[in-house]
Amino acid sequence: MAAATLSRHVSLAFLLFFSNLLFFLPSPSSSAASPSAIDDFVSCLLSANIPADQVLTPTSTSFISVLTSSVQNARFATSSSSNATSPACIVAASDVAHVQSAVRCGRRHVIRLRVRSGGHDYEGLSYRSLRSDDVFAVLDLARLRAVRVRAGDATAWVESGATLGELYYSIGKSNPGFAFPGGACPTVGVGGYLSGGGIGLMMRKFGLGADNVLDAMLVNADGDVLDRGRMGEDLFWAIRGGGGESFGVVVSWRIKLSMVPSTVTVFNIAKTVSGDGAAVAALAKWENLILQPFMPELTIRVVLQGNTALFQSLYIGGCGRLAASMDAYFPELGMSRSDCNELTWLRAMAFITTGNITAPPEDMLRRTNNLGTSVKSKSDYVRRAIGATAWTSLFTNWLSRNNNGILILEPHGGVVGAVVPDYATPYPHRAGVLYNVQYGVFWWGDDGVNAARRWLDGVYEEMGPLVSSDPREAFVNYRDLEIGENEIGEDGLTTYESGRRWGERYFMGNFRRLAVVKGRVDPGDYFRNEQSIPPLFQSY
Known part of the structure; x- marks a missing residue:
């Protein structure tokens, strides 16, 4: 497969993947709310001065368009296609006071909330329920998307409904010379990204996204707004990687920015699996490089699809030193100065997103979705190099047989594993982790779903002996309901x-x-x- 074709597939993959209770606010029981409770909930919202056009019920003309506005997976586009329950109401909050009112009205009238920022929810749990008796509302934060950045300031405030692309654009335009260690997909919501820990292209140098959170504003279960000082360090610890929708609604985050040079270096090198074994040799050497304390300012992620391994690199520095280091330590990749692209950090992120060196940064501001494609994902962590023999088997038996299957390998090490301890935030996959594996498979409509799932299950099973075990670790931001679901006890909890x-697979100890x-x-x-x-x- 040509590198340009692979890059288009990869871009699509990124878009898809990716206190005490107040006595007058009762907690919902496990039983379904009555129809009148929905009406009372809506009346409560309207009486709290939330604009009527921001409180949507299924009879509202814009209900479906708002519900699907940030859904990134066609298999969750409708309740009928996903075998799940749809929301009884959508609250499109545009003010923190709207969030407070939604929580208080929900508690008062026994209506739960599911909170959505960007929609890159791998199982769609922020806007659908698998319980047939569940009556709930979606609290949509897409209108809470402000980014406050000041020139020369090494911190910024960002609201949860902003996308990573909007955050990058604001930093790059308002505060050049600074960056934030986020992920590769620009349409991911900041709230979901940070709530899950946030792995990305500069974490080896600057840590996870959640490691760089300094403060947050959270609406708790009583509807009160708490900052770090008021919420306490335990809750502040929990929201930085403990997964979304468990502790309250984080409406905004204060993040630390990191200084970067005026230009950074990016490259994409695609190697096709062939008889000479060059691609497999490069993969095997890549694993061994992560085992060593090798250049934390360099990240090389690998995307495997069909017969091709695409090596995507971001280096916080210039091409000269990078080319010399690659020649000395990673000659198997065959990288040369002609592969280098020296760009501002902002333009480098646009290149990583699109694979297009001329892509304008404004492309990262598009809050678009693609509901033509369905996807299912799983994840793993690798703690010891799996070696050339295993890579050859994966290409021969799995990747080469399904061009709609994909593996994305995100290297750890550096600051993530050697500096920040496993317990510093809820994200535990640090010391000893070489890389994260994201598995994905795509299909269109109802055709091919069974074959797609057989492929995914097969490659996941083959990887079992090669990845972490006891437990077999998984990444909460690549949520997978097949590893388990909550049960409700007799007490309704x-x-x-x-x-x-x-x-324990997401968070271990x-x-x-x-x-x-x-x-x-x-x-x-x-x-x-x-x-x-x-x-x-x-x-x-």
Whole structure:
């Protein structure tokens, strides 16, 4: 497959993948709310001065368009296509006071909220429910998208509904010389990205996105607005990687920016698997480089599709040193100065997103979705190099047989694994992790879904002996309901034991602490979904 064709497929993949209770605010029980409760909930919202055109019910003319406005996966576009329950209402908040009112009205009238920022929700749990008796509203934060950046300031405030592309654009235009270590897909919502920890292209040098959060504004289960000082360090720890929709609604984040040179270097090198073994040799050497404390200012992620391995690099520095280092340490890749593109950080992010060196940064501002394609994803973490033999088998038996399948390898190491400890934030996949693996498979309409799922399940099974185990780690931002779902106990709360099945794979030893924090700040379990943190009423 030509590199240009692969790049177009990869871009599509990025777009798709990717306190005590107040006595007068009862927690919803597990039983369904009555129809009158919905009417009362809507009346409550309107009486709180939320504009009528921002409170949408299924009879509203714009209900479907707003519901699908940021859905990035066709298999969740409608309740009938996803075998799930749709929301009874959408609250399109444009002010923090709207968020507070939605929480308070929801508590008062026994209507739960599912909170959505960008829509890159791999199982769609921010806008759909798998419980047939669930009556809920979607709190859509897309209108809360302001980015406040000042020239020369190494911090910024960003609202949860902003996309990564909007954040990058604001930083690059208002504060050149600074950057934020975010991900590769510009349509991902900032709120979801940071809530899951946030892996990205500069984390080896500057840490995860969540490692760079300095403060946050959160609406808790009582509808109160809390900053870091008021919420306390335990809750502040939990929201920086503990997954979304468990502890409250984070409406904005204060983030630390990192200084970068006036130009950085990017390149894409595609190697086709052939008889000479060059692509497999490059993959094997790439794994061994991550084992070493090798150039944290350099990130080389790898995208595998069909018979091609695409090596995508971002280097925080100039081409001269990069080319010399690659020649000395990674000659298997065959990189030369002619592969280099020296760009501003902002333009480099636009290039990574599109694969087009002339792509204007404004392209990252498009908040578009693509509902023509369905996708299912899974994830793993690799802690020891799997080697050339395994790579050859994966290409021969799986990748070369399905051009709609994809593996994305995100290198860790550097600051992520050697400086920041596993317990510093809920994201635990640090010391000893070489890279994260994201598996994805695409299909269109109802055709090919069975074959797609067989392919995904097969490659995931083959990787089993090669990846981490006990537990087999997974990334919460690549949510996968097949590893477990919450169960509701007789007390109407999600049970800790059911949560452990999936939670210890996402959070490992940090899961129990997350559950204890949940028990303290949301003991009525108001904020919940099929993989939200369950409350645990014990100390850690």
